[in-house]
Amino acid sequence: MLAVFDLDGTLLDGDSTGLWLWGRVKRSPLRALAVLVAAPLAAPMVMIPRTRRLGASILLWIATAGLGERALRDSCAKFGETFRAGGNALAWRPGGLAALKAHLDAGDRVIVVTAAPAILAQALIGPLGQPIEVLGTSLKRRGGGWVADVHCRHQRKCQALAEAGHGAHWTYAYTDSLDDLPLLRGADKPVIVKGGKKAERRLFRAGLTNGRAAAW
Template sequence: MLAVFDLDGTLLDGDSTALWLWDRARRSVPRFLATLLAAPIAVPMVLAPRTRRAGASILLWIATVGLDERALRESCADFAARFQAGALPLRWRGQGVRTLDAHFAGGDEVVVVTAAPTVLAQALIAPLDRPIVVLGTSLKRRAGGWVADVHCRHQRKCQALAEAGHGQRWAYAYTDSLDDLPLLRGADAPMIVGCGKAAKRRLGRARLPNGRASAW
């Protein structure tokens, strides 16, 4: 059986992409100033589903301009190493990792499908040393930097699973966000996770007859 997990807010207790972008911005005065100038426009765009990809691409380009593919991967690997060392305000959710292991123990296949860039998500997940397939947002070069190509969110997560050979339905889905409703609706056992009361409120809004909520 297939168990599908979101990453940020589900397996991780924060937004890995936002933290990585800010980490890159704060290390460079020009990037920092450019981020501050762009933020009043880009951040509201990120918050709105229709403009999220464009807003994220603005901040992504500022953080990565000047990086070739090798340097991009090295940046993600360095970020992941500092995350593993506990040097960043980002942690694995204990219940999330335990749930992963329970699925592996039961012989299930596990896929993480995330709006985070695939290259970043893979770097973060690799040290877990588990056979996890990662599907995320693809990036492309644009004017010397990197921007989002295919943004892996909402219905696109289901399309990514189908394109990877996992069909239209899966046994389990875990996420903290109602932006993942298509993912939840495709699962036989959908689970909304988070702090107890918030997860239950989201479950009520989702109106999933087979859904459950869990405090992670």
């Protein structure tokens, strides 16, 4: 069986990309100033699905300007090390880790598919030392910095799974957001990791009569 997990808000209690970018920005007065100038434009764009990739790319470029590929990888690896040492606000969600472990113990194939940069997600998931495949947003170099190439969100998560050889259907899908509705609809057992009647009603209104809400 195939179990597919979102990352931020599902396995992690926080926004890994936001914390990584902010960590880079706050160490540089020049980057911080650039973010202050760009934020009135970029921040609203990030909130709207149609313009989210462009808005995120603006902030990503500011935070990574001047980095080559090796330095980019080193930055993500260092963020992962800080996370494992408890040095930032990011944390694993106990319910998420428990579900992940249960699927691995059962011999299921486990995939994390996330809108976070794949290189960052791998730096967080890889040290778990488990056979977990990671799919995420690809980055490309532009003007001396990095921007989003293929933004792995919404329907694109399903496309990423198909391109990786996992077809169009999976047994389980876990996410905290109905932005992942295509991912949930592709699952025999979709789970939204927000408990309570409100979450159950959201699943029902989305037509996911086979879905369930889990309080993680």
